[in-house]
Amino acid sequence: MKSTRLFKKTLLAVTVSSLSLASYQVSAAGFQLNAQSATGLGRAFAGDAVIADNASVMARNAAAMSLFDTHQFSGGLNVISSEINVKDIGGAGAPPNGLQEPNATNKADSPVPNIYYVHRLNDQWALGAGIYSNFGTNNEFDSSFGDTNLAKVFGGTTKIESINYALAASYRLNEQWSFGAGLDIISGAGELKRETSPGTPGFGQTTALNVDASGIGLGFNLGTVFELNQNNRFGLAYHYSPEIEADGTVFADAGIALGDPNFSGVNAVAGDKLKLALPSMLEFSGYHMIQDTKFAVHYSLQWIGWSVFDQLETTGGTVLKDYEWKDGYHAAIGGTYYLNDAWTLRAGYMYDTAAQDQLTSISVPDSDRQWFSAGVGYSFEKHHTVDFGFTYLMGKDVAVTETSGPLTLTATTKANAILAGIQYSYSF
Template sequence: MNKTRILKRSLLAAAVIASTSQAHAAGFQLNAQSATGIGRAFAGDAVIADNASSMARNPATMALFDKTSLSLGFEAIITDISVKDTTAFGQPLPSADYDDIGGTSIAPNIHLIVPVNDRFAWGINAYSNFGTSTDFSGSEFWDQNGGGAPYGGETDIMSLNLGLSGSYRLNEQWSFGAGLDIIYGKGTIRRGVPAGGMPAGDLVNVEDADGWGVGFNLGTVYELNENNRFGLSYRYSPEITAKDDNSQEITIPLPDMAEFSGYHRITDTAFAVHYSVQWIGWSAFDKIEMENLNQGLVPGSYESAYEWQDGWHFAIGGTWYLNDSVTLRTGYMHDTSAQDELTSISVPDSDRNWISAGATYHFSDDSNMDFGITYLIGGDEEVSEGYVTGTTRADAILVGLQYSHSF
């Protein structure tokens, strides 16, 4: 088989993983802004504004705060990724089935909102929108020199979003916000050349590559009254060019996102319903650009098509304000697969369903702790990449813990 063609297909799969993230949302988007959001499947997160983490979904929500507010926490992502029914060149390979590809990742977050007066507020935050850890190295077939080496290997990617935002309250109904996103990405990607027919070795060996990009976000909130409000936000995501010490380079376009949310507390009750619809512009992956990869084995520049489709999240949730000390919440989300006709063994994707629950314990009016947990259910997907086919599945458990304080 043509070595350059294998290289380009393998780099393509690697680059798409690098551009995206953890196997806990379709399209591999990482939802790691808050434990509160995990507990309600992020339903209503662009408008609820129950702690400072809301600025990550909509900067206009900062106008709803009348005190300096701090939230800090983390999310643990425990993934269960498998491939089965594997074939190579049309021949079944039961020994290549593998169910230990996923792992556990930790994503911290911090958010600070500072009201200046009754109209202006500013805020800063740090969190992750993208990140992954998949490792096929425990399988002889998928490891560096096995038959599936160009499509397995190891991927360890993280990203950090540093944000600075401001908001302005126009009147009692309308508020607006905008923010700047500085995005740092870092990762290691390894793929191999199968033994036999060509020299075995590294096909891709990008170690600790990193790079920066600049994006922005906009948002608005409309308050019908104190119990009913709507939020709309848009996030522009840049291209990220990651480069390692050997001048190996991958340029990846990240998806833009837009979200509409609503929040409605039923009058004279302790119950509220909230919902979100989010669009994720995965069709930005019309091509992936690669430069000077493979340390001279096949030098040059490459452009590869990867025809993803735009994704959608549909979420609905409920919150129960039991008393002054305890708040309970739950939620459900359905998100659609980003992969379309082109599929990948090493980038398992499918439509997914979230089942979420969470709680807040209020130590006082100004201090509370949030806990959230989600069980994310993927589906079996038949995929084909090069001469390998199989059925992939990616499930996950998300657990979040967060402390919030107002000053």
């Protein structure tokens, strides 16, 4: 009986830790989503801080709005189809026979829309407004994994949506230099559910935790563009991300706590706001049109400051979990072939590094990733363009070990995804 109670308390403690991470994911997931446009998706976002083929460039570098000669509108939809595999699930410390569980696979489809408008005031000034998303996730380990599968219990359901409302301005100093700045209002909402397994001895309830959380933060961005000549230009952009205080509503079934007056982990989370430190980003891009050809090469290098997320704590000073994440980066290279006045072909490759370092979790299957991308654009009636983008995102196997109290969980996780998008743009 003592071992069973320890297992239940440990399971609830792990669930609370998952809550803290998922609340953080309301504004920034454990992995970064690049889904600001289908145009960028088709080249693995290589050169996106300086190419400026439609209004979506303001999401990467406000200064690049100065490259347009007319007003610009762009709107689109990217769909992310993810697959998370959890295998080799095992461990020790849980009755009756430790943890030996079947493999689990979680598949989810998430739509990510975007819309932008750039208004050219005169030869020097341009203003922009946009709505898009930088972060999000949709993970659900449901009952199809079996009554006693701990992937369902530890992973549960995590649905995160974030929206970035952006206002920006650019100024062209001369033929070579342009500068830009913008304001980012980040709004997020998330749903988290964790369940006990009805088949686990001693568990009389199904719902362990049901959480809704939301928060708003204010950030900013700065950028510049340098045009060496008509065929060669460079862009540099910095995005400051804020620390958000998020309100959370927590439901915890009294049967899970077993009436233990000394165990108040859930109440500590429910009573405070969560302090969520988001990563800032610095990106450098280049674009080079090869002379006397129809081909251009472009590239990007982005730094993401995930090390600010060292631990998650409440406004009351309660430390919920240590994460010790590390700074990440992505490096991308791509090519564009201007087939004729109507058709444009794109391709790109990105290597994207994980935020997790020594501490890992099955609830956040993070790893280094490779992006393989291709896209096509079609222009018609001089002012209209439709772009399509496709990416296969391939992760790596990650060995996971989680320990809490008497329970040690081991597993191997891998996350892959397919991203597909469509973008419509109009210049006037």
